[in-house]
Amino acid sequence: MQKIILFLLIIFSQIIFGQAKITENEKFAATCKVWGFLKYYHPKVANGEVNWDKQLLEKLPKIEKAQTKEEFSLVLENWIDDLGPIKEIAPIATPKNVEFFDKNFDLSWFNNKLFSKKLSKKLKFIENNRFQTTEEFGPGFDAMKNVKNYFDLDYTNKDSRLLMLYAYWNLIEYYFPYKYVMDQKWDLSLEQALPSIVDAKSEIDFYIAIKKLAVKINDSHTETQIYSISSLSRRFNYFPATGKIIDEKLVVTEILGDSLAEASNIKIGDVITKINGKTIKELIQENRDLICASNEPKFLDKVVSPILKSNSENVTVEFLKDGKYETKSMFWADYHDSHRNEFKKGAIKKKEKFKLLDNNIGYVNMGEIKPRHIPDMIQALKSTKAIVFDMRNYPNGTYEDIAKFLNSQEKTFAIYTYPYPNYPGRYIWTEGSTCGTENKDNYKGKVIVLLNEDSLSQSEWTAMCFQTAGNTTIIGSQTAGADGNAMDLDFKGFHTRYTGIGVYYPDKRETQRIGIVPDIEVKPTIKGIQEGKDEVLDRAMQFIQEGV
Structure with missing residues (x-):
């Protein structure tokens, strides 16, 4: 049976x-x-x-x-x-x-x-x-x-x-x-x-x-563009400034269109709470599934751009000032049209590549300095007690020359995983990158690196290199968390990209999504922005002077 x-x-x-x-x-x-x-x-x-x-x-x-x-x-x-x-x-x-x-x-x-x-x-x-x-x-x-x-x-x-x-x-x-x-x-x-x-x-x-x-895919390298469709190729209009999201509010941090900002009395430190009747929190949520980022700080950085653009020239914006809310009817313009606004004029302000600050402290803007400027930078700052490398931006391939100045010997600072074509889906560990050289006259002062969500890819990789100097302190906040080369991909009417190789510390610690972890965490505040302070740089000065 x-x-x-x-x-x-x-x-x-x-x-x-x-x-x-x-x-x-x-x-x-x-x-x-x-x-x-x-x-x-x-x-x-x-x-x-x-x-x-x-x-x-x-x-x-x-x-x-x-x-x-x-x-x-x-x-x-x-x-x-x-x-x-x-x-x-x-x-x-x-x-x-x-x-x-x-x-x-x-x-x-x-x-x-x-x-x-x-x-x-x-x-x-x-x-x-x-x-x-x-x-x-x-x-x-x-x-x-x-x-x-x-x-x-x-x-x-x-x-x-x-x-x-x-x-x-x-x-x-x-x-x-x-x-x-x-x-x-x-x-x-x-x-x-x-x-x-x-x-x-x-x-x-x-x-x-x-x-x-x-x-x-949760990758800050990923940008997607839709093009070649007539209904999507319309021109957008923009708020005459950019900003940073803090506590679900959008704080103006940089004026991009001088005359337009002046016409609407827009100033650095202004706090935006609503656009066309929608709160910043609601606008963030609307874009949640349209913006790719490795972590929340980078997402909040990326979301500012779509929030501050509109299909219309006429936009209502609610501001919070001195505890009171004020709604303005504003004119937004297409910044590509130089006849209608001055976005380009506001964006090309000359920035210093390096300088000597008070108390014998050096400062280097890593987004501005280029390899040809490094010898002059070394000559000017080699006798300082500390150098602040501001990497809240994207460097210009200067890591190698600077690392030879900072390091006393050659060191490995990053290792990689590469796809293995003979067994797709599997990856292999590869030899890493080194920086520095034998140099008894290397820089002996404190090395400070400033990072935040604008520190992406080469910024993060360069920070890993500078950490090998041994006297390096990272100050700031979580970086973009996308380290490795970017691979571009195009289809008809569509472009995207993704990170192509894995980047790790020599001990195999991860960097993707995590970013470069600061030794001292500092984030800008609304109050600090309104007072014109660079709170991250200020904290670096305090650390250099007091050691804590």
Whole structure:
């Protein structure tokens, strides 16, 4: 009797597998993963012998017709079989002296509940006998596999939208080094994005859906631009200043259009509480899923720009002054039109590259100084008791020359993880970068580095270099948390970017999303801005003088 029951259960389970319905979202998500895996792993596909994008467009109608898990698996199995036999080369030897970084690596989805055992075995066999290349990751490496037809696709067509989604999602899946520190699993982001991609009524809807997906990688390097669509190429108008968000208020920190600011009596330190009736908190929330950042300080920095632009020239702005609220009807203008405002005039004020402050303290503006200025800077500041390197900006490649001045010997300050093309999704640790040189006459005073959310990428990397001097103190607040080279990616009407390599301290401490942790944390206050103070620099002066 027990044998009969067991036999019936097996037959019943097989029937259930064959008849179990599969949703459109499940099919499209699973297809995305299989297509991307084959793109990078299948010897024939990865070698460029087939037009893999075209094959996807040809197979999508069959995938859509599949109603059950069994039918769906069969479509994918036949697709793989049609590519021809794969030469068995397993086991593939790991090169000597290679240390893998596998926090991003996960092919456990081979055992997806939607897949037949036969399909799962085929995928595993391809992994074990994957494409092998002599190409190494570096400048010029094309993770998109030389496919350039995304500019020719019609994104009003659903299948074309799916193709672009699949190409982008798998690029991040296999070639984004920081996938493991995203807020949520990249698989879940795919599942959440698919309905908007599939149901997009226009190219604009589609691009906004892709933009929202890009935000999910939590990378401050990521900027997305939508262009070549007439309805999106309209000109914006701007508030004549920029600012910083503090305590859910927007504080003016820099005037960009002198005459426009004067006409509306806008001054540094003014506190904005509402724009067109919406609070700053509401405006922040409206942009939450449209701006990509590694951490909250950088998000708040990035969100200022969209908050301070408008489709209209006439904007109502509520200010808070002396405990009272005042609403102004303002004229905002397009800063690209030099005939209508003076944004450019306000933006080109000359800034000093370096100078000597009171009490024999040197100051270097890292956003202004260039390699050709370093000898003069060293000559002027070498006898100071401390030098403040202000890196609340983006440096100009001066780290090497300055580090030779600061350090007494050569030291490694950063190591990297690079994608491993012979096993996509896996990364390898590489040799690090060094700075400094043998120099008995190196600088002996205190080295102070000022950082904040404007310190991005090269700023963070340079700060890591300066930390090797041994007498370095970091003062300020959390940096942008995006260290590593930026990789640009263009599709028809759409541009985005992402960080391409992983950057770590020599002891493998992480920098992505964390940034460079300050030794002394200081953040600007509304009161300090209104009083014209640079509270971060002031704190540095206190530390130099008092040692605390």
